[in-house]
Amino acid sequence: MDGSALANPGRAGVRGLLRDISSLWISGFSLSMGITTNNMAKLGVVCQGLMMAWDLGFKFIQLELDFVIVLSWLTATTENFLLDVFPLICNCRSLIERAWVVQACHVYYEANECANALAKRGNYQQQLLTIYNT
Template sequence: MEAPPPPPPPPPPEGWVQIQTNGSVLSLSGSAAAGGLIRDCLGRCLVAFAGNLGTCSITAAELKGAVVGLQMAWDRGHRKVQLKLDSATAVAIIKNCADDEHRHGLLAQHAFNLLSRDWDVVVSHVYREGNRTADYLASLGHSLPFGTHHVDVCSPDLCRWLDYDVMGISQPRLINT
């Protein structure tokens, strides 16, 4: 009997916001994208973004999504932030601030500079199955022109994924054995 998939992360405590981001790279074309959203303590989406990154590695796409999400939160005046990523590698790079010689050193340094500002940021890993809204937004980025774009938080597709998260609905991971 398989265990049920993990639910989406719970909303942050009152006074905090939660950033959920994701990166995506299409294996055949190498096209890279990132997406994410900022939620309030009631789980409501305050802002969402999707971006076409051109080509890069999956780790670079994950880091770019985190940097964009952090910058959006800062620009909107949020000073108590939870950052949730479904890439344990990206979380480790952000927390350990890889040096400039590291393959992703510039993105890690950008994240570190954002984290060094006068605010409270908690960075943590979330399972992919619980990060479906950010996954949807990252996938959307592949169809957009190059650059980062705000996504209408009232769009029907985005609302569907947000509703799934609020209801705690997640999708099991399919693994070929």
Template structure:
């Protein structure tokens, strides 16, 4: 195998390739994955992104297509109706422009505020926009101590952008709540889910290396819990990390 790879792969990568461990997952068939998507499924959109020739970023386009730029809706409808009147396809009027702007703004804010009922007048729309507020809810939570002779490991991970620079941290405490170990480390680049997984793996691995075997892992990621209990399939990029985490907990 090593002789054959010398003809296909760079010499400095051959030791790394030979040392790579494949984790067999019982009950799961091997399947090809499409790397540009998080799910591994092929999509025409990601294929187009690879094939097309990207141009340099344009500041004007970034202003026009900004997701919070509601004034662009006004400018767009004014320009569109001016062109329609100029080339004779439709007659432009103040009433028509106000209706189209009202409709577009409604469609925009309805994604965040679904309780708004249509139709509404222009003045009603303005009042609704001024009164819109995010629904912020606060829940009180508490940390419960583990039973005697068991340590509880709480981990979390995050990304500056998704994907982007990621990092994770964790706290290990005993049944009295006393601190045993804490960590906060960077993981390079990746997604939020990858950060959550790597933080949990690092914490469990540290515990096993230092002789702590009775560990209760507590995370705030519902996806990570489902992946670990095999009730959901993780993205292809995380399958090896999830399998390693499962092996640690057996």
């Protein structure tokens, strides 16, 4: 997705899940972010997912993102970001730079039906954050 989505805010429900090395479920979450852009929502899910992984004590993380632009914001060395996304980028980068290994990579949206289903729940849930342990 290109940066044009930044100009079109809408209601955002984001999702994330933690799986082990064999792709077995560990935990998941859906997060209602209210009215925001797609890119802000993706950054929000990255922050929430990394915080959960850290709190659960994981030390080796493969962060999979389906938005190339957000992936580049987290991995590029440039500091030329839009002001509205800059604080979230800084939060995500500070989480990534903790004492653990985080490898970020791109995956296609269609490759993760489970996370997509959780996102739909996030659009309509009443509470800000819901964690799914099973």
